[in-house]
Amino acid sequence: xxxxxxxxxxxxxxxxxxxxxxxxxxxxxxxxxxxxxxxxxxxxxxxxxxxxxxxxxxxxxxxxxxxxxxxxxxxxxxxxxxxxxxxxxxxxxxxxxxxxxxxxxxxxxxxxxxxxxxxxxxxxxxxxxxxxxxxxxxxxxxxxxxxxxxxxxxxxxxxxxxxxxxxxxxxxxxxxxxxxxxxxxxxxxxxxxxxxxxxxxxxxxxxxxxxxx
Amino acid sequence: xxxxxxxxxxxxxxxxxxxxxxxxxxxxxxxxxxxxxxxxxxxxxxxxxxxxxxxxxxxxxxxxxxxxxxxxxxxxxxxxxxxxxxxxxxxxxxxxxxxxxxxxxxxxxxxxxxxxxxxxxxxxxxxxxxxxxxxxxxxxxxxxxxxxxxxxxxxxxxxxxxxxxxxxxxxxxxxxxxxxxxxxxxxxxxxxxxxxxxxxxxxxxxxxxxxxx
DNA sequence: TAGATTGTTAATCGATTAACAATC
DNA sequence: TAGATTGTTAATCGATTAACAATC
Numbered sequence: 001x002x003x004x005x006x007x008x009x010x011x012x013x014x015x016x017x018x019x020x021x022x023x024x025x026x027x028x029x030x031x032x033x034x035x036x037x038x039x040x041x042x043x044x045x046x047x048x049x050x051x052x053x054x055x056x057x058x059x060x061x062x063x064x065x066x067x068x069x070x071x072x073x074x075x076x077x078x079x080x081x082x083x084x085x086x087x088x089x090x091x092x093x094x095x096x097x098x099x100x101x102x103x104x105x106x107x108x109x110x111x112x113x114x115x116x117x118x119x120x121x122x123x124x125x126x127x128x129x130x131x132x133x134x135x136x137x138x139x140x141x142x143x144x145x146x147x148x149x150x151x152x153x154x155x156x157x158x159x160x161x162x163x164x165x166x167x168x169x170x171x172x173x174x175x176x177x178x179x180x181x182x183x184x185x186x187x188x189x190x191x192x193x194x195x196x197x198x199x200x201x202x203x204x205x206x207x208x209x210x211x212x213x
Numbered sequence: 214x215x216x217x218x219x220x221x222x223x224x225x226x227x228x229x230x231x232x233x234x235x236x237x238x239x240x241x242x243x244x245x246x247x248x249x250x251x252x253x254x255x256x257x258x259x260x261x262x263x264x265x266x267x268x269x270x271x272x273x274x275x276x277x278x279x280x281x282x283x284x285x286x287x288x289x290x291x292x293x294x295x296x297x298x299x300x301x302x303x304x305x306x307x308x309x310x311x312x313x314x315x316x317x318x319x320x321x322x323x324x325x326x327x328x329x330x331x332x333x334x335x336x337x338x339x340x341x342x343x344x345x346x347x348x349x350x351x352x353x354x355x356x357x358x359x360x361x362x363x364x365x366x367x368x369x370x371x372x373x374x375x376x377x378x379x380x381x382x383x384x385x386x387x388x389x390x391x392x393x394x395x396x397x398x399x400x401x402x403x404x405x406x407x408x409x410x411x412x413x414x415x416x417x418x419x420x421x422x423x424x425x426x
Numbered sequence: 427t428a429g430a431t432t433g434t435t436a437a438t439c440g441a442t443t444a445a446c447a448a449t450c
Numbered sequence: 451t452a453g454a455t456t457g458t459t460a461a462t463c464g465a466t467t468a469a470c471a472a473t474c
Contacts, residue, residue, distance in 0.1 A: 009441070011416055015409035019391065033455060042393075045455095046443050053457060061456040062450045078412050079419025093313045097306035103408060109415075148414065172414050178232065180255075188417040190410055195316060196228035197403055199291050201361065201385050202322075203224055204401040206292025222465070246431060258431095259467050266433060274432040275474040 006054050013051060014078055016041070021071040033064035083108045085146045086174070089161065090153035091116035091124075091131045094176060098150060099126040112146060117157070141168035148172045155179035219267055226264060227291055229254070234284040246277035296321045298359045299387070302374065303366035304329035304337075304344045307389060311363060312339040325359055330370070354381035361385045368392035 020041055024032055034052075038045035052058050052065070055077050059065045075081060088095045091114050098104075099114050114126050115134045124131050132140070140146075149170045151158050158177035165173065172188040175181055178196075181189055233254055237245055247265075251258035265271050265278070268290050272278045288294060301308045304327050311317075312327050327339050330347045337344050345353070353359075362383045364371045371390035378386065385401035388394055391409075394402055 006420075007441075008413075011413055014416060015406070015412040018412070019409075035455080044443060046445090047441090049456065049458090050442080057457065059456050060450060061448070062454045064455065077416065079415035080412065082419070084415060084418070093310035097310040098407075100306045101407075104411060107408065107411070109411060147418065172418050174411065174414055186421055188414055188421065190414040190417075192405070192407065192410055193228070194311075194314075194405065195320065196225075196232075197405055198317060198320070198322060198387065199228040199231070199293065200221075200224055201387055201401055201403040202292035202297060203227060203290065204403075205297070205360065205385050206295070207219075208399055208401065220465075248431080257467060259469090260465090262432065262434090263466080270433065272432050273474060274472070275430045277431065 010051055010054060013043075014074065017048075017051070018071065018074045018078060021067055021074060024067045025071050029067050031064045031066055032070075034059075036064070080107055083110055084148050084172075085110045085112045085144070086148035086150055087112050087137070087140070087146050088114040088126075088150045088152060089116075089134065089137065090151065090157075090176075091118070091121050091126065092152060095150070095152035096126050098152065099129070102127075109148070112144060113140060115140075117153075138164055138168060141165070141170065146170060148174055150174045150176070152176045223264055223267055226256075227287065230261075230264070231284065231287045231291060234280055234287060237280045238284050242280050244277045244279055245283075247272075249277070293320055296323055297361050297385075298323045298325045298357070299361035299363055300325050300350070300353070300359050301327040301339075301363045301365060302329075302347065302350065303364065303370075303389075304331070304334050304339065305365060308363070308365035309339050311365065312342070315340075322361070325357060326353060328353075330366075351377055351381060354378070354383065359383060361387055363387045363389070365389045 020037065021032075034045040034048045037048055041048075049059075052070075055073070058070050058073055086109055088099050088111070091099075095114060095116070099111055105111065111127060111129065113129050113132060115132050115137045116122070117134045119133060121131045122133050146169065149165050149172075151161070151173060153161075155177045158175065158179055158181065162173070162181050162183060166184060166187055170187070172190070173181060173183065175189055175191045176194070178193055180191075183189055233250065234245075247258040247261040250261055254261075262272075265283075268286070271283050271286055299322055301312050301324070304312075308327060308329070312324055318324065324340060324342065326342050326345060328345050328347045328350045329335070332346060334344045335346050359382065362378050362385075364374070364386060366374075368390045371388065371392055371394065375386070375394055375396060379397060379400055383400070385403070386394060386396065388402055388404045389407070391406055393404075396402055
């Protein structure tokens with residue numbers, strides 16, 4: 001399984017494949033061809049076969065793909081066959097919402113703690129975890145194996161925190177702060193810039209208006 | 214200004230340009246060359262010039278780009294020179310968090326109401342708006358001009374709601390439900406699939422591990 | 427005027443699609 | 451065996467980068 005050179009374009013499509021395969025599985029479908037999946041997902045069959053073949057031959061000529069098997073393999077590829085422990089940094093509305101979101105747990109993402117700089121929030125509970133003061137975070141990371149830091153703090157705070165996180169074992173940052181983070185090689189960053197997403201929407205609305213005159 | 218054929222790849226970069234231009238503006242920088250911006254943003258100067266030129270010539274040979282002017286033009290292109298009224302459908306943790314997020318307001322996105330199917334939530338307030346029962350939504354849309362529906366409900370509910378929304382004037386859907394929505398031509402959809410985003414992170418973590426052995 | 431930097435065309439690179447031989 | 455469908459190579463398409471003439 002040679003994974004060098006898998007583009008992020010391909011990676012970005014994998015979760016969607018997993019979702020559709022999961023639905024097929026739930027509906028008791030045993031096998032699926034790239035053509036059927038193509039119709040269902042509205043992408044070309046060719047792309048599906050190419051994408052899957054980046055990771056090895058999961059299908060069988062004349063038969064297609066076994067849904068159960070493909071689902072399992074896809075889960076492994078996505079790294080969902082293990083657990084990830086995460087902390088949330090920033091106990092504002094968004095941070096608390098993410099802490100309360102149970103579906104992540106089902107996928108192996110374990111909520112381990114939530115931190116904020118505001119002393120007023122300390123002690124309040126988010127899904128069984130008391131909010132802690134952010135200056136306890138470093139000690140916490142030293143004594144707990146945490147993989148992922150979820151950043152739901154304003155951008156000014158976020159940038160200054162990265163080095164400490166990385167130096168204390170954080171492997172990946174799920175970044176909701178509206179800023180680009182610089183991390184050392186080997187540390188993964190996934191940005192969720194909600195306001196950018198909303199601007200894409202307003203762009204598309206107003207472009208549509210401009211084009212219609 | 215011929216906007217046909219602007220790819221979503223370009224559109225996806227526009228909010229980031231706006232962010233950097235905004236920062237330059239705040240720092241009192243008057244002009245910037247594609248080369249300087251290139252260094253700052255870690256993309257090629259060539260791409261920057263190509264991207265800008267999709268929308269017309271904003272620069273001046275030998276000088277570069279006027280930050281203020283470019284920022285204003287970029288805002289207009291993104292459709293940020295007008296207001297958008299939105300409702301949130303689903304008053305769970307995420308829905309309430311988005312309702313409370315004030316920064317959207319600054320950009321012209323006006324929070325007009327929040328709906329849920331759970332009668333227990335009805336009457337609670339989210340940033341000055343009482344949560345309403347979802348079966349009041351249709352009437353609400355008929356008597357208020359709402360542009361954007363933010364969907365923060367489970368996928369089963371989301372799919373069944375789309376037609377009603379579109380038939381009552383909704384122009385765009387900001388979709389946090391984990392499902393692909395089918396909308397008529399001219400209605401914009403922007404998906405935020407948080408669990409997909411998290412899976413990309415776990416993919417990249419575990420790929421890194423696999424590659425190191 | 428000379429230097430700087432855009433706007434734009436041409437070249438390259440990468441991603442998607444088409445085609446088909448291999449094979450179940 | 452015949453039909454179906456993959457895995458994979460080749461062709462196409464689109465996006466990115468390089469180059470440079472135009473021009474401030």
